[in-house]
Amino acid sequence: MLDIRNGIAVITLDNPPVNSLGHALRERIVQHLDAAEADSTVRGIVLAGSEKAFSAGADVTEFGTPRQLQEPILRTVIARLEASSKPVVAAISGVALGGGLELALGCHGRIAQEKARIGLPEITLGLIPGSGATQRLPRLVGIAVAHGLMSSGQPQSGRQLATSGLFDDVVAGDVIGAAAARAAVLAEKGAPYPRARDGELDAAEVQSTVAAQRAKLTARQKLQPAYGALLDALAASALPFDEGLQKERELFLALVPTNAAQALRYQFKVEREATKLPPAFQAPGREVRSIAVIGAGTMGSGIAISALDAGLAVLLLEQDGAALERGRQRIADHYRERVAAGKLSTDAASSNEARLQTSLEWERLQQADLVIEAVFEDMTVKQEVFRRIDAHARPGAVLATNTSYLDIDPIAAATARPQDVLGLHFFSPANVMKLLEVVRGAKTAPDVLVTGMALGATLKKMPVLTGNAFGFIGNRIYNAYRRQCEFMLEDGAWPEDVDNALTGLGFAMGPFAVADLSGLDIAWRMRKAQAATRDSRERYVSILDQLCEAGRLGRKTGAGYYAYVDGKQVKTTDAAVRDVIQQASSQRGITRRTLALEEIQRRALLAMVNEAALLFAEGVASRPSDIDVVLVQGYGFPRWEGGPVFWARQQDRTQLEHDLQRLAEKAGFGFTLGDLAPLLST
Known part of the structure; x- marks a missing residue:
């Protein structure tokens, strides 16, 4: 979409939900850029996305298809931005990932919101950036910062990168307005406009940094060709820009057909499929705002932490006062360590702990929407626990067993409501491991399965449906x-x-x-x-x-x-x-x-x-x-x-x-x- 405001043309990327850079969007960017340049009333140009996403990068559905290489490819679009006769400033809100960030790197200026998420995740797909980031980013932020952003694959906030040299400014409010103001300033100064490609790097520093990072590669990283290729591409940033750009392209294209890249793209796809229930089990889920965890040991405490981190109210129940206190202390220690490590604010830790209640009274189970048993892995013990749960949990509550191997049907049969029972197999440590096996019993109701899968998503885990068999899948x-x-x-x-x-x-x-x-x-x-x-x-x-x-x-x-x-x-x-x-x-x-x-x-x-x-x-x-x-x-x-x-x-x-x-x-x-x-x- 093209909109002209006070002499500034705002080109808004419009490809919901995350503005992935498919062929149609790439074409529209060039068309709107041509139109803005041809309009004599336009002094400068702003390239913007939505509040949710500037652009999340390449359209993964185009990988391996002719449309991926159909002009204008992203490199062509970026070159067109760089060559614009009028200054182009990127207004970044939401996410700017992969090709989305590379698109912004081709602009003459960049303004980001403080909460924008900026990253180059290609390494997680067995690839390296293929549209110039290995050459442009080091020229803006230095070789060490560029390597860190690319090798981790993890995004950082606009606030975290505010002093890196990547942005002209980082703002809390109107990012498009700030970008328009920057475009007006650049237009007033006139050409040549600043371009990332024109920056210079110290060849000796590039060489020493790349050598040091190559020596730090782990055994597992050495098994993945993308990590070595990334260092090769960054080493080429000391070359003249066009030579480095060509080297990056050669390395990128060589990685695309590798087994590692194919496997990682496959995992990216199937992880999303795994969270979807088959049509036979589709139903509206039950609301879960509070959970009760029975058992305050390592597993129970870990489950409680996961739920607290997700904003849920948690009741931790034990039959022994000393064990309950150890569990409560284990949770408190966890949050204290997170605060000390700078990974959680004091306010957030306090808020999480405030949602935790501990008790020895089974009657308190009535307040929980979902009850998770995390006691000793013994059928007799678990059946007795479920008899007590059945006596106290409110009607309609979901009842879950955290068993690793046991048949959940005899456990469900210990209750008068087997349709409300499912397995939720957490992996230890439960607050760290992402996998959650959601186990379907013979009588588990579809809405209970939907609720279990939804809880996994709420806890930011990877829920996978499994049948009730010894050991489940894993x-x-x-x-x-x-x-x-x-x-x-x-x-x-x-x-x-x-x-x-x-x-x-x-x-x-x-x-x-x-x-x-x-x-x-x-x-x-x-x-x-x-x-x-x-x-x-x-x-x-x-x-x-x-x-x-x-x-x-x-x-x-x-x-x-x-x-x-x-x-x-x-x-x-x-x-x-x-x-x-x-x-x-x-x-x-x-x-x-x-x-x-x-x-x-x-x-x-x-x-x-x-x-x-x-x-x-x-x-x-x-x-x-x-x-x-x-x-x-x-x-x-x-x-x-x-x-x-x-x-x-x-x-x-x-x-x-x-x-x-x-x-x-x-x-x-x-x-x-x-x-x-x-x-x-x-």
Whole structure:
């Protein structure tokens, strides 16, 4: 939209909801710019967006399509802005991300609102800015600040960037008026107008900064080509501008087809799909303004913090006064630490704590719209808790169990209202981890599922619907993965071989380091509970059991799979652990052999894929892509690998099926091969 006000042409971007820079919008910008230049009454030009968004950047639906490269591409639009015969000033409110910020960098001036969110998130999609930001931004703010903004992918506010050199001014109020005033000043001064491309950088400073940042790349960043490419592009900012711009373009285009970029774009898309319920479960949700959390331990306190942070009223309930006080203190300590770290204001922390009530009285449950149980992982205990919840919670309240493995139907059956019961599987620490599995019981009402998914969004988590089956999606696949890793111990690998192979692939931690961190006794307790139903013909690895029997329960006891000195893990396993493993191999009749890194990685991934096929066929996951979201968000699966389903889709199908058959043969009795066709074609 073009509007002329007192000699200033205001070009307003109009592509709701976030002014993504699709081909049609790019065309309109050039057309309005041409019209403004041709109008003799126009002295200057303001480029503005909506209150919500200047522009959130590229239209991701155009990625990989001909329209993405159809002229005018964004680089052409930016060059046209720079070459304008009349000064162009960007008026930035809302978000200016990626290509939106690059568009503003092509203007002759920039005014931002204090609360505007400014960022270059391309690195999170496996890319680098491709329309000049790696060349223009360093010339405005310096190489170090530019690298920080691009390598983090996280936006900053206009206020935070007020003194960076990016903006001519940062205002609290009328950003368009301020931009119009700036355009009038530039018009009065006359050409040449200031351009980011005309800035100069000290080549030695660029070189030293890039070298220092390259040395700081983490192992996981080195596995993602975009981080190295970003440094290459920034190094080119010391070249003449057009040469640097060409280098940026070459690097950007080389990244687009990489597996990492494809996987990250896939995750971006499927994370949004995962939050949507299938049509069969659509219904108006129930209002949730207050929640009650039963259990003031680490998990219960974490859930309470998440709800308080989201602005909800929280009742924390315990049956023991000392335990309740520990929970209350844990929450208070959390907010005190956040304030001390500068991550939360004192007023915000006080406001959150003021919405917390603690009690030993079950009658107080009547005030809650939603009740979450976070007690010991034992069916009998949880059923008793739900009987008491049923007796006190108000009619229509949603009743949730935070179980990791248990069947929620017997828990729901302990109440007279199973239709109001669902599972909400939080991950520890609950106030940090984004994943939330929303578990559908046999009698869970659709509006209760809608409410559970909506609560996840309110808590700023990633809610994913899952059917009611042992371990749901995440723990069921993780169990198959862990079991295969234990098989590899018997076959000849040491724990550090497996852990190093999988962290080398990009996993946040290896399975044995994770087990030590969480405590081996958790898995041991579950195994003992299942012992009576286990078929003796199945391949069962008893290494963990033996370690627990020897008092090696993990990091908390100073020894598990690994030993710990002053809380730090010894990198290689000790003689006691190796003796247990060797005995397990001998009892199985296995001649130990060295397992190559690639074999370890592939066997672990194959185990995940096979279990994914099984649970999808059973309807535990609504979509194959939901499986990938769960593994990436909750289990440290490398985001740039997309997830086990995405990984499987990149493999040769014949080879994949052959390798799964071999995996089944190694596992022996009890291993069920999943049907890949529905998983990989849906």
